[in-house]
Amino acid sequence: MINLEVPKKLRALAQQAHDVAAEYFRPISRRYDREEHKRPTELDPLAAVMEGMAASGATFGAGAGAARKERTREGNRNGANMATLLGLIELAWGDVGLLLSLPRQGLGNAAIAAVANEEQRTRFAGRWAAMAITEPEAGSDSAAIKTTARLEGDHWVLNGEKIYVTAGERADLVVVWATLDPSKGRAAIKPFVVEKGTPGLTVERLEEKLGIRASDTAALRLDNCRIPKENLLGSPEIEVEKGFGGVKETFDNTRPLVAGMAVGLARACLEETRRVLGEEGVSDDPQLPPALQTGAAARLLELEADYEAARLLALQAAWMADNGKPNSLQASMAKAKAGRSCVEIALACVELCGALGYSEELLLEKWARDAKILDIFEGTQQIQLLIVARQLLGKGSKELR
Numbered sequence: 001m002i003n004l005e006v007p008k009k010l011r012a013l014a015q016q017a018h019d020v021a022a023e024y025f026r027p028i029s030r031r032y033d034r035e036e037h038k039r040p041t042e043l044d045p046l047a048a049v050m051e052g053m054a055a056s057g058a059t060f061g062a063g064a065g066a067a068r069k070e071r072t073r074e075g076n077r078n079g080a081n082m083a084t085l086l087g088l089i090e091l092a093w094g095d096v097g098l099l100l101s102l103p104r105q106g107l108g109n110a111a112i113a114a115v116a117n118e119e120q121r122t123r124f125a126g127r128w129a130a131m132a133i134t135e136p137e138a139g140s141d142s143a144a145i146k147t148t149a150r151l152e153g154d155h156w157v158l159n160g161e162k163i164y165v166t167a168g169e170r171a172d173l174v175v176v177w178a179t180l181d182p183s184k185g186r187a188a189i190k191p192f193v194v195e196k197g198t199p200g201l202t203v204e205r206l207e208e209k210l211g212i213r214a215s216d217t218a219a220l221r222l223d224n225c226r227i228p229k230e231n232l233l234g235s236p237e238i239e240v241e242k243g244f245g246g247v248k249e250t251f252d253n254t255r256p257l258v259a260g261m262a263v264g265l266a267r268a269c270l271e272e273t274r275r276v277l278g279e280e281g282v283s284d285d286p287q288l289p290p291a292l293q294t295g296a297a298a299r300l301l302e303l304e305a306d307y308e309a310a311r312l313l314a315l316q317a318a319w320m321a322d323n324g325k326p327n328s329l330q331a332s333m334a335k336a337k338a339g340r341s342c343v344e345i346a347l348a349c350v351e352l353c354g355a356l357g358y359s360e361e362l363l364l365e366k367w368a369r370d371a372k373i374l375d376i377f378e379g380t381q382q383i384q385l386l387i388v389a390r391q392l393l394g395k396g397s398k399e400l401r
Contacts, residue, residue, distance in 0.1 A: 004312060007078040010086050017087040020049060021094025026363075029095040032214035033366050037206050039170060040101050040214055047103040081253065081321040085260040085314060092264030096370045097214030099261065106167050107131040107254055107378070108175035111191050114249040115234040124193060130171035131250075132162035132220055140383045142177070143186045143397075147222065149178040151236075154229045156192060158200070158222040166377070168218025169203050172196055175233070176222065184238050191233040191250075200225030211369035252331045254378050256317035259334040262342035262374040263311045269367050270307060273300065273349040276356060296352055303345045310338035329391045336384035339375030346371040 006014060024046060032040050091099040108129030112121060138144040147160025158178055168174065174194045181188040194201055204219040274284075277296055284297035286304075293301070313334040320327035346368040350357035357364045375381050390400050 003076075004315065006086060007082065010078060010083050013083055014086040014090055016049075017090035018093065020046065021091050025091070025094030025098045029098065029214075029363060030360070030366065032098065032101075034213075036208065036213040037216060039216075040098060043098065043102055050102060050105060077322045078319070079322040081256070081318040082315070085256060085318040088257055088260040089264040089267070089311075089314075092261040093268045094264075095214065096261055096265055096374070097212035100166055100212060100215035101170070104128045104172075106171050108171065108173060110254045110257070111175045111250045112193070112233065114253055115191060120193070120230070120233060124173060127172040128167065128170070129173040129175055129193070130165050130167040130218075132165045132168065132174050132176045134164045135160065135162055140380050143189070145177055145179055145189055146182065147176065147178040148182070149180055149190065149192060149232075151229070152226075155226045156229060156232060158192060158194065158225040158227065160222050161204075162220045162222070164207065164377070165218045165220055166215060168220055169206060169216045174201070174220065176220075180236070180238055188238045190236070192227060193231040193233060194222070194225060194227050198225055198227060210372060211366070212373050248328065251379060252328050253321060255331040255335040255384075256314050256321070256327075258374060258378045259310065259314040259317070259331075259338035262338035262371070263307065263314055265367055265371055265374065266307045266310065266338075266342045266345040269346045269349040269364060269371075270300070270304060272362060272364055273352050273357075276353045276362070299348065299352060303348055306341045307345060310334070310341045313337050329388060332379070332384045332387040332391075335379060336381055336388065339381055339384070343371045343375050 024042065028040060028042055032038065088099070091102075104126060106129045108131035111131055112124055112129055116124070133142055133145070135145060135147060137146060145160075147158065147162065150157045150159075158176060160176075160178060162168075162174075162176065165174065173196065176192050176194050177189055178192055179188045180190060200223045202221050202223070204221050207217040207219070209217060277283075277300065282294055282296050284293060284300050286301060290298035290301065313330065317327050317330040317334040320330055346364070350364050350368050353362065353364060356362060359365065379387070386400070390396065393400065
């Protein structure tokens with residue numbers, strides 16, 4: 001059974017992540033929001049700290065690989081997935097954009113952990129990997145990917161365009177999803193590791209964004225980009241019966257993490273709003289019915305309940321991964337709930353704090369801008385609800401669109 005308390009062995013790790021967020025992220029949060037595309041060099045010394053956290057099991061890419069190892073053990077496990085989730089909640093409490101700018105950490109590392117072999121995990125260990133899935137004509141429908149991979153001797157030749165690649169300029173590696181045969185659909189889509197500096201890989205532009213401005217978001221082009229044959233993650237065979245396996249395994253691990261980011265940001269908004277309202281003499285009491293409290297206090301308690309539901313769903317998805325239980329449904333439920341709740345909570349907190357919440361005097365207006373991406377990337381709100389509906393109704397992608 002899942003225990004809803006923070007595991008004792010992970011409390012120190014969560015506190016360490018919180019300290020990083022408070023001491024490193026918060027003081028420079030506004031600066032790098034204003035100075036978009038400028039690399040936050042203050043985070044460079046954190047590489048050693050993050051490696052220390054990784055030694056405790058927490059890292060973007062730890063999820064799938066660690067979970068596989070622990071499936072052979074008996075009993076209730078709180079492993080790498082839970083450790084990563086708890087760390088991310090605290091770091092996102094500090095600043096989501098800076099979290100995504102941490103050296104040697106990236107969503108591409110989750111793909112490597114999910115489908116790479118042991119030799120590849122060793123070869124790419126300690127390197128920052130971005131993930132490139134989205135294309136101009138393949139956003140929510142990842143099966144529509146048009147980037148191609150063609151085998152020529154001992155090299156794969158990649159051609160195509162990728163957009164909205166988080167850390168696409170700063171990362172050491174890019175995990176590029178490409179199709180071996182467009183006529184075979186999802187089953188032919190495979191992940192390839194491309195090292196930065198490889199001829200044929202170019203950064204076309206950096207995006208100007210609503211939020212998470214500290215994080216670079218790039219558009220990449222691959223023009224006859226040749227990579228070693230060994231940089232294909234997983235099997236080169238097109239197994240139609242397995243479908244979209246590599247992508248699915250990756251998302252099952254990353255979606256709870258994005259849910260955790262949303263939970264952390266939502267908590268930051270609620271704590272700041274409670275502080276501001278408290279200074280004005282507004283206090284809430286969970287023991288009293290809403291009708292006996294001020295409108296602001298009642299609304300704050302409503303938002304707290306929404307936050308708590310999202311947090312518990314994220315914990316459940318991570319716990320299931322650590323204990324070898326299929327969590328595709330729970331991962332999508334957590335992502336859908338946390339993404340939507342985070343946006344609603346952030347906007348409501350701006351409203352509750354009035355002109356102060358809308359101004360740059362507080363970070364609330366920034367958090368409201370940052371929140372929207374957490375409802376979009378790693379699968380939009382609408383896609384998550386579609387996945388949940390398919391699983392609950394037992395329908396396939398052709399039956400329920």
